[in-house]
Amino acid sequence: MLFFFSIILVGSLTPLARRAAIRFDVVDQPTEAHKTHRDPIPYMGGVAIIIGVVTATFGAIFISGNYQLTRLASTVLLPALFMGIVGLFDDIKNLSPWPRFIAQNVVGVVTASVLVSTNTLGTPTGSSLLDVLITVVWIVGITNSINFFDNVDGGASGAVAISSMFLFLMALQSGQYFIASLAIVLSGSTLGFLIWNKPPARIYMGDAGALFLGVLIASLTLRFNPNPIDKLASFTIPVLLLALPILDTSVAVMSRLKQGISPFQGGQDHLSHRLLRLRLTKRQSVLLLWVMTTFFALLATIISNVPFNYERVLSILSMTFWVLCFVIFIRV
DSSP: OHHHHHHHHHHHHHHHHHHHHHHTTOEEOSOSTTOOOSSOEEOOHHHHHHHHHHHHHHHHHHHHTOTTHHHHHHHHHHHHHHHHHHHHHHHHHOOOHHHHHHHHHHHHHHHHHHHHHTTOOSSOOSOHHHHHHHHHHHHHHHHHHHHHHTTSTTHHHHHHHHHHHHHHHHHHHTTOHHHHHHHHHHHHHHHHHHHHHSSSOSOOOHHHHHHHHHHHHHHHHHHOOOSOSSHHHHHHHHHHHTHHHHHHHHHHHHHHHHHTOOTTSOOSOSHHHHHHHTTOOHHHHHHHHHHHHHHHHHHHHHHTTSOHHHHHHHHHHHHHHHHHHHHHHHTO
């Protein structure tokens, strides 16, 4: 019910957000060299996603009468909502990268403090200081990765929909119903938006949507407690769930550093752009990225279910394949 309600709600809100964006001239103008679209595309799709996720989550809590979950849900959604508001301001005013980066670090520190102090970190290291450091780096890294991955129609929204669906399945299987519920709401909401965002996109999520989704999916993967006994496998699973956005960011950042330019500077060096240079169409490119996202998420699910003896071996093989993909893409 949460899944289909989220799809219908966000699918209905997105065209309204599109009208509002056009009315207030909150659009992505193709005036910069790294832009691949030809006509102005409205932003504010992220506003529809945010409203959908918040409404479905707190609506379900209210209907179920399980009000003690309100505080827990707030600790997950409020940091994401804060970043969504920062992103919306950026969509309207076109901020420099630094205010966003500072806000991401603040959110990372707050989230880390909550997770460590309440002992709700899915895979703790045993050191509070190291847990805080890993959490902040993960929050900031994934938030930027989702934002970077939103460089092709349906790229970020499709990847988050797939990753959160597999997170839902694993959380449900292991009895982590709060994580499962939020993950399925996230998957449904991004799929509802994807109806309008798939190639050719009629609306973009903007930084409001990308930063909100980044913080939310990062927080959920941090709170999720994987089944594997092996520590390496437990850390590998969330990485594999978000392997494609991480790969995209790694390739783009490395490419820019090699050229001596800022990692925050836009460019046509993302995975989608490299696939376009291989003469794939935009639709074929994003479809391949979705397939790769599904493959890595499937590997994460397999690792969480195999016998202990195979957990580390499969983790190493999976990450080796990720490195191979990095080498191939960086050479295109």
